[in-house]
Amino acid sequence: MGWFSPDIQTVEELFLHNLQDIYYAERQIEKALPDMAAKASDAELKKGFNTHLKQTKGHIKRLDRAFKMIKSIPQGTKCPAIDGMIEEANEIAGEVADKMVLNAALIAAAQAVEHYEIARYGTLVSWAKLLGRPNVAKLLAMNLKEEKATDKKLNGIAKRKINRKAAARKRSKPDEIERAENAFLAATSGIPAI
Ligand SMILES: [Fe+2]
Numbered sequence: 001m002g003w004f005s006p007d008i009q010t011v012e013e014l015f016l017h018n019l020q021d022i023y024y025a026e027r028q029i030e031k032a033l034p035d036m037a038a039k040a041s042d043a044e045l046k047k048g049f050n051t052h053l054k055q056t057k058g059h060i061k062r063l064d065r066a067f068k069m070i071k072s073i074p075q076g077t078k079c080p081a082i083d084g085m086i087e088e089a090n091e092i093a094g095e096v097a098d099k100m101v102l103n104a105a106l107i108a109a110a111q112a113v114e115h116y117e118i119a120r121y122g123t124l125v126s127w128a129k130l131l132g133r134p135n136v137a138k139l140l141a142m143n144l145k146e147e148k149a150t151d152k153k154l155n156g157i158a159k160r161k162i163n164r165k166a167a168a169r170k171r172s173k174p175d176e177i178e179r180a181e182n183a184f185l186a187a188t189s190g191i192p193a194i
């Protein structure tokens with residue numbers, strides 16, 4: 001990049017940049033979803049994450065095709081937004097002890113990612129049409145449709161059961177924790193618990 005010539009000067013270049021951005025994001029999501037599925041203790045949520053992992057692999061394939069259609073090499077460009085979202089999800093998941101509260105946290109993190117993808121694909125579809133690329137727009141709209149459906153599905157699981165179950169969980173009282181610790185020490189040392 002020269003001092004007086006920024007890298008992105010046209011909508012076409014902006015389109016390519018955003019295509020590379022979502023390509024990078026999809027690949028990071030592909031890496032993160034197995035971990036999210038492993039952490040989910042609700043069977044429906046776990047299945048949902050695994051289904052979306054398969055869809056995500058399909059999204060990457062469609063993006064590969066979109067790159068080829070505009071005669072570009074499929075490649076990603078670092079997207080700090082998705083990196084931050086995944087990092088935040090991992091951090092929060094590491095801090096939640098209760099399994100049901102963790103399910104609620106996983107849904108919230110996954111929906112943030114879906115909303116990001118929806119925003120990106122929505123823009124890309126509009127720009128592809130604007131640039132006279134209806135076939136590329138059609139391909140990207142297929143990804144957009146699946147992201148929206150996933151977001152709706154996650155919303156349904158959260159509203160139908162997870163959020164209510166998570167909200168019913170209470171924080172363990174300090175004396176309960178102490179009693180449990182004493183019982184554990186007694187059991188392992190052979191000394192009767194007081
Ligand atoms: Fe996706």
Ligand SMILES: [Fe+2]
Pocket residue numbers: 029052056113114117147150
């Ligand atoms: Fe997605």
